[in-house]
Amino acid sequence: MRLYEFEAANLFKTKGIPVPRQKVVETTEEALSIAGEIGYPVLIKAQVLVGGRGLAGGIKTVSTPEELEDTAGQMLGSEIKGLPVRKILVSEKADISKELYVGITIDGYSGKPVVLVSTEGGVNIEKVARTSPEKIGTATIDPKFGFYPYQARSLLRKLGLSKRLLGSCADVINRLYTLFTEFEALIAEINPLVVLPNEGLLAADAVFEIDPSAVSRIKYPLPDRFERIENPMERKGKEIGVTYVDLDGDIGLISSGAGLGMASMDIIGKILRPGNFLETGGGITEELLYKCMELVMMKPNLKAIFINIYGGINPIHEGAKGVVRYIKEHQVKIPIVAKALGNHQEETWEILRSAGVHVVTEAATEKAVDRLIELVRKR
Amino acid sequence: MRLYEFEAANLFKTKGIPVPRQKVVETTEEALSIAGEIGYPVLIKAQVLVGGRGLAGGIKTVSTPEELEDTAGQMLGSEIKGLPVRKILVSEKADISKELYVGITIDGYSGKPVVLVSTEGGVNIEKVARTSPEKIGTATIDPKFGFYPYQARSLLRKLGLSKRLLGSCADVINRLYTLFTEFEALIAEINPLVVLPNEGLLAADAVFEIDPSAVSRIKYPLPDRFERIENPMERKGKEIGVTYVDLDGDIGLISSGAGLGMASMDIIGKILRPGNFLETGGGITEELLYKCMELVMMKPNLKAIFINIYGGINPIHEGAKGVVRYIKEHQVKIPIVAKALGNHQEETWEILRSAGVHVVTEAATEKAVDRLIELVRKR
């Protein structure tokens, strides 16, 4: 679960990581009042859950109430990278003497947390990593023993950070690591960690993503994890427990397993245009596939539906019943091609055929996609 | 730092360990009011920092307000095992269907936490451990990985606890372990962990001792660690950073190091009676030894003082100056024997002799004690 910048900043505050004076607002009036308290110039930052916000116009400096009214008015209700801006953060504009980068994530291969630090923080950090890898300090952490202050100091020292800043920066990194483990984060990032002219520090932007599988056991009042998903179909997907990604095309897709779903898209995508990606995860039931049909059919103007499922956890004919029930109840007219293999597959095929689904019984998805293309072209 | 029962119980509550309805009070009036709220019969429990309180009359059941007035009145201001009772806990008297024991401590040899569980809880638990060790379940914990619920379940299962209780008891043990690590305890104990007739659980007594070296970094409003030391000399000892134990005899003792202090007592104790045990710890300074003299001299009617110190961390003549300053300022008349060896020892001897201290220059403490005995007998 991703946190908005202002939510992550609040979390930082609880652990003593210094953040700018700032407040999140939903109206221009509130923005004016907060800016008045903070004092101009202030930053206006769109609260959207996507990277690259700055370059997309989601962060502006305003120097007067008039400018603020214009900017906040424009920003609230606009879209940044396709996401609506409902909230903006009005934030103290700090004097920047230096920008550092601090990031913590998990290295999937070793299964260990990795702490990344750079004295070249800011929007170009990935470029820095590619072109001047020596400017990024990396420490792989043994989760058995945790992260120690000396490791942070050592990273910073090797990057040439001055002795005066070393202690305070190491302290921030250690606090971030504590948050990372306590909140079971997948990523925790401060970029930039601003060094002020007086050598104070400010976490001027915050990225924090909590492992969705761990959210329920975290003892902290976290916001609702579904509410924040902007696309209604993607939100419904999360609610029913499947992964749904909305796409531009017109072929509905239901697959069991991300790998099979991706392979299906790869094969379909050579000729046709998938309208979504949907993978059910394990444990297909009648109810789940009924809901998947509902979800896929929320998208208007589909030309066909492609179902590619295997019965692993559960016998596959249960799911087939859900598909058929939806077809019958809603009198679906577009062609549906299904490849459904695994336990109880013959029964499954019979059920699907009873509702006019085009069943392909071979293993290779290519053959089912051939059938799909044929049917779409016929229409 | 040891916590009073009521302090430990409050800590337990923060972690969801069930404790009886109870409140600590300092007067009979408050006790009456609380007992009225809880409903008779109630338990009256003296809050003193010593084991074996129950057998020493520190826990009483009262069934009426009259009985309570008598009992609380007698208990408040009385002494249990030499400790004054300033506070009593008025506690719900639970129906007991079974008493369990749960204890967590550190095994000094392996350097690992040990979890102890028994289905034969209560005051006789140590006897149970000696006579029926099979009734005590023990798990040594790898501090790298922590304590897992299955380990608690496994201990309880082997003791024959019913399946219905297994989950809830394991849960309490796990919560206690969490407290143990978070609060850097040396010992955490629930005895008894009462099983109620409805199979609910209550931590009916609580022992909790926090590592004094860790107290300052624990983020929890802990009570003052010195205030609770009843003996004024022992309290002053803690305050100046030395270990002082008040004893019955009349020979004052100042030693550097617990081992040397114990050896001194062993040798002195064959003929004379030490009036205290005092060990300075490392880093003897002029100031420290001056204060040690002050502390030892708080005891009236001493016959002599025996100083047995080595200069390790600091050169030893610094400490000698403190002793001499005290002697001169306070015109000490009783004989003082000192064995002081290590860095700058010759200078030290000179300083001590200048104030009439009887200096022994050989390493063996026996020889210095011989001199002490001689001087005491002379008087």
Added chain:
Amino acid sequence: MSILLDEKTRVIVQGITGKIARVQTKWMLDYGTTIVGGVTPGKGGATVEGLPVFDSVEEAVKETGANASVFFVPAPFVLDAFYETIDAAIKFIVIVPEHVPVHDVMKMRSYAIENKVFAIGPTTPGILVPGKGKMGIMPASMFAPGRVGIISRSGTLSYEFAGILSENNVGQSTVVGMGADPIVLANLPDILELFEKDDETDAVIIVGEVGGEQEERAAKYITSHMKKPVAAYIAGRFSPQGKRMGHAGAIVRSSAGTVEAKWEALAKAKVTILESPMDVSYWTSKHGFH
């Protein structure tokens, strides 16, 4: 010999009394797997499919001589059960459940390494040795005995590849689902190593996917340690990428993690790239693998 699962493997099913586990236990038994019992804390004394259920892994091992375990334990309890299983001296574990918290998986990896335990998953369909047995949820109908090994990051794609091979009369020696999580207990090279040593495997198929760096690491391993022929399919060439936040992930990986980057790394290691699943049958027939 197959890898990891063979005639000597005596399996317990953890969480056996759950609805799904009961069905899967029957299917594993039907497939010929030597299942010797199950564990569900608090359900000791029951039976499932005629198998004894124990309260603890320790008892199960003592009573049945089990040496392997397959997990159908609810995700929040997997970590605890994993420690229990390792402490009971079981050396091969299959973690079927999905949604095990990632920070738990990190601890599990540490503990498995410290105790020299081979574990696969989480979010794995498990392992299947055609004609011999299976631990997990792979649907038996897709598989046939033979001499080609399959390792797949995706569960269902492992069925797909086995199915295509079986339809083309190419059998499998062992099929391993690595697990679809961002961190898994056994990495691709760990499993490749077993296939390289297995004298019943002639060739290996890697079924990978976009993201992470398993395939890039596998390429390195293959270059330095493998003699057997390897082919690889990588799913996700046209997949939409999620909206990314933060930079740490991108910085930490040595590779871009794209399908193209993986192809390049694997091709350098002389791995045959399969652009589409069906290509696997051309590859096997061309080389005469069966």
Added chain:
Amino acid sequence: MSILLDEKTRVIVQGITGKIARVQTKWMLDYGTTIVGGVTPGKGGATVEGLPVFDSVEEAVKETGANASVFFVPAPFVLDAFYETIDAAIKFIVIVPEHVPVHDVMKMRSYAIENKVFAIGPTTPGILVPGKGKMGIMPASMFAPGRVGIISRSGTLSYEFAGILSENNVGQSTVVGMGADPIVLANLPDILELFEKDDETDAVIIVGEVGGEQEERAAKYITSHMKKPVAAYIAGRFSPQGKRMGHAGAIVRSSAGTVEAKWEALAKAKVTILESPMDVSYWTSKHGFH
């Protein structure tokens, strides 16, 4: 050869810029110890007694070839510095500070064992090899070279015993302060093992004290592994015991931890019991140790 500290030992002093550490560094140098530098984070570039000070152990090791470290680090920072030292590949560490939190010491023990590091302390006066060198705070005047080893739980009692021996012209091969904390990084048997193997040690004196079970464990070790003669003094026979709370400590220990219990265990292991410190000189002269 002495144990742990010899001609090849190149020592750094951690926390070298502290007031006490400066004095002790001079004394260690005066005694002939090969001190090659010091570490205090933030004070890199300074010098103490002509020795270079580094910001990190890693740099110190790189620049000086140090292979051992003695800690004068404030107690709250010992854990961090200990990890740093081990990660810099130093294999012998002496932890002088007292008041290191016990839960930190548990972690330090784990980390030392995992990384095969020999460490003594906390709350140890250190180690001294008469005439060769010392790491820690033992006052040089008490010691003389010879062939009797001393291991002491108490710092000052180790000086006392060495002093008594020296006065009686019995020298010491190595004197080790184990550390006075309830948990220490090296236990009594760990150090006995080194003395048993040391060809410059003829006999060993254990200076123990009431409480814990170091001496009982040592007795077991001596019975099964030691050929060299051992004598033991146990302090605390008439010491007041603190007001005990709780039962866990009493239950967990196999022994009562009293002086009498320790005497019994040691006597069974054929260890000579020294009832009073001075008895040690009768023991050495009787057997002709020097």
